[in-house]
Amino acid sequence: MTDDMQDLTFEDALHELEAIVAQLEAGDLTLEVSLALFERGQTLARRCNQQLDSASLRVEQLTADGEIVELPSP
Amino acid sequence: MNLFLDSGQISSVWTVSELNNYIRELFEIDYRLQDVEVRGEVSNFTRARSGHLYFTLKDDRCQLKCVMWRSSAERLRFLLEDGDAVVVGGRISVYEAGGVYQLYADHIEPGGRGDLALAFERLKQKLAEEGLFEPAARRSIPAFPRKIGVVTSADAAALRDILNVLRRRCPLVSVLVAPTLVQGPEAPAQIVSALQWLDGRDDVDTIIIARGGGSMEDLWAFNDERVARAIFAARRPIISGVGHETDFTIADLVADLRAPTPSAAAELAVPSLEEIRPALDQLQAALTVEMQAIVEQKRWQVQTLARALVHLSPRAALDNNRQRIDGLLARLDRAGQRRLERERGRLAVAQAGLIAVSPLATLSRGYAIVRDEHGRIVRSVQAVASGDKITVQVTDGGFGATVEQEK
Numbered sequence: 001m002t003d004d005m006q007d008l009t010f011e012d013a014l015h016e017l018e019a020i021v022a023q024l025e026a027g028d029l030t031l032e033v034s035l036a037l038f039e040r041g042q043t044l045a046r047r048c049n050q051q052l053d054s055a056s057l058r059v060e061q062l063t064a065d066g067e068i069v070e071l072p073s074p
Numbered sequence: 075m076n077l078f079l080d081s082g083q084i085s086s087v088w089t090v091s092e093l094n095n096y097i098r099e100l101f102e103i104d105y106r107l108q109d110v111e112v113r114g115e116v117s118n119f120t121r122a123r124s125g126h127l128y129f130t131l132k133d134d135r136c137q138l139k140c141v142m143w144r145s146s147a148e149r150l151r152f153l154l155e156d157g158d159a160v161v162v163g164g165r166i167s168v169y170e171a172g173g174v175y176q177l178y179a180d181h182i183e184p185g186g187r188g189d190l191a192l193a194f195e196r197l198k199q200k201l202a203e204e205g206l207f208e209p210a211a212r213r214s215i216p217a218f219p220r221k222i223g224v225v226t227s228a229d230a231a232a233l234r235d236i237l238n239v240l241r242r243r244c245p246l247v248s249v250l251v252a253p254t255l256v257q258g259p260e261a262p263a264q265i266v267s268a269l270q271w272l273d274g275r276d277d278v279d280t281i282i283i284a285r286g287g288g289s290m291e292d293l294w295a296f297n298d299e300r301v302a303r304a305i306f307a308a309r310r311p312i313i314s315g316v317g318h319e320t321d322f323t324i325a326d327l328v329a330d331l332r333a334p335t336p337s338a339a340a341e342l343a344v345p346s347l348e349e350i351r352p353a354l355d356q357l358q359a360a361l362t363v364e365m366q367a368i369v370e371q372k373r374w375q376v377q378t379l380a381r382a383l384v385h386l387s388p389r390a391a392l393d394n395n396r397q398r399i400d401g402l403l404a405r406l407d408r409a410g411q412r413r414l415e416r417e418r419g420r421l422a423v424a425q426a427g428l429i430a431v432s433p434l435a436t437l438s439r440g441y442a443i444v445r446d447e448h449g450r451i452v453r454s455v456q457a458v459a460s461g462d463k464i465t466v467q468v469t470d471g472g473f474g475a476t477v478e479q480e481k
Contacts, residue, residue, distance in 0.1 A: 010246055011218035014350070017357050024364035031372050038365040045358040052347055052354070057241040058248035061228065062271070068250070073241075 005043060010051050017044040091170070098168035101175065107166040112138065112177060116158040121147075127154065131162055131177065134291075140164075142179040150182060157290065159191060160184060190290055194297055197324060201299075206306045206328050213311040213330045215342065219279035221248050222343055223272030223310070225265060226284040228253035232315070232336040236284060239340035244347050250278060256285040261295035266304040273308040280343050281310050283325060284336035287318040296323035305329055315339025437469035 008016075020041040024034060059071040088096075101107055114131035121127055125144030130137045140162060142150075154160070164179040201207065222240065226232050233251065240247060252268035255261040265283070272278050283305070285296065295301065296316045305312050305328045314329035315336040326332040333339035384390070429435060433443065444452040447463045458464060462477045 009218070009220065014354065014357075017354075017361075021357055021360045021364060024361065024368065027368070027371075029368070031368070034365065034368045038361060041361045042358075045354065045361065048354050051246060052351060055245040055347070057237065057245045059237060059251065060249065061251040061253065062268075071251075 005047055008044075008047065010048060013044045013048050013051075017041055017048065020044070090173070094168065094170040094173050097175075098170050101166060101168050109163075110166060110177070111161055111163045113159075113161045114138065116154055116160055117156050119154055119156050127179075129154065131160070138177055139174055140177040140179050141169075142182070146180045152184060154182065158184065190294065194290075194324070197297065197299055197302070198327065201302055201324065201328070206302060211306070215311045215313065215331055216279050217345060219247055219344065221250060221277045221279055222340075223275070223278040223281040224249060224251045224284065225254055225268045225272065225281065226251070226336070227256045230256070230286055232256075232284045232286045235335075235337045236282060236315075236340040239337050240344060243341065244344035246347060247344055250275070255295075257288070257292050257295055262298035262300050265295060265298075265301050269301075269304050269308060269312075273310050278310060281308065281312045282315060282336070282339045282343055283312060283329065284315040284339055285317065286336065287321070293317050293321060293323050296325040298324075301325055302328045313339045313343055434469065437467070443467040 005013075020037050023029065023037060024041075029037070056073060059073070060068050061071055063069055112131055114133050114137075117130050117132055117137075119127070119129040125147060127140075127142040127144075127147045129140050131140050132138070142164075161183045162177060162179045163181045163183075164177050166175060166177055168175045205211065224233065224236060226236070228251065237249065240249060250272065252272050254264040254268040256265070269281065269283065272281050283296075285293065293316060296314075302324045305314075305325060311330040313331045313333055314323075314326045315333040315338055316323050316325055317335075319334040322332075331339075331342055333342050437443065443466070445465045445467070446452055446458060449465075450457075452458055452464060458477045460477050460479055464475050464477060465472050466475050
């Protein structure tokens, strides 16, 4: 996966995927452009699914000394 | 039983009923308890099916059980609710069977406001006039926050509830907790600094301020003016989840979104990933479907053009023309043949005719052609004299001859 894909937030990836599907639905694109969009869309969908699957809540808390510590998950 | 003890009673053992009865009679002697007015806050209010009202009247230290019979309750001009500050008029007596003393109410008046309620109303009015509650001032809550800040007590159930909801609903987010006291006189200042610390961070997208249920006094920190102003001044959107469903604090009125409980605040803060998953699957499927449709369309376009091309190809014209030429040649041939046949026919006829009138035919019948020595044809006896040389042509040849005597 390219670097830019790694930095993409879930929300941005999802929105881009929606936009791509809308473009393909509208038609009127060349075959080459369509294929390129299709591949990008597949990559985005994979990224979103990956994020969903690996998500686990990260909780941090400010201590009295002003440090931020991570709370263990239950 | 005689109320005044005689020596016989001091040492005997009471039954419960005897004792309770004695106590009731003690109460009923005291004239001051027959007509009392008591100020307090209503709690544990219930209306029995019989129509009788039961509630507790309390102040900050003690409580008093109350009952109002239906006949009196029907005359009440307002509905009684927990938390109401009231003045109850009636008599104090003893419910013997239960062993409790009670205020038997025959009238209830709304109590002049308690200090807290008054303060609440005054602050609410003041802040409303300044525009802190204006809907236009509300910030919108981001749909996909990456980090949620939480201002609450570190040990209380409110935080656990919030984390459970976030974990279940959207584990993609992360959480940053700024612990604080949530009641008592030091709470407002701590709430404000926790809020400002979270608000100042760039990674926090939405802030939840939360506290579990309690009485008006318990929640009082969230009615503090400093807290209200800090919420209003924050740049991040703030969701308040303070107390129970029916509690409304000033913080709730200033916040960008009010939730009835801490759990509800967490629900409002994040999207549900389980709802997003099917949408994601659908998008992925649509991607494939659309791509296939595009390929099919392009394929169809190619085929249509290819067919059109065949139609327009010079080869077709060539084949066409070849065929035409062959056709024409054939016709020409046939025409020529017919003509030939006709001419041959004519020739044959002419030939036959010619043959019929041909001198050669005559010759074959036995006639001869006689020519003189000059080659001139002899037609008459006058043309020759005896001794002339002549040639005689017959059908199959000729010979010479000499004229003899004329016959």
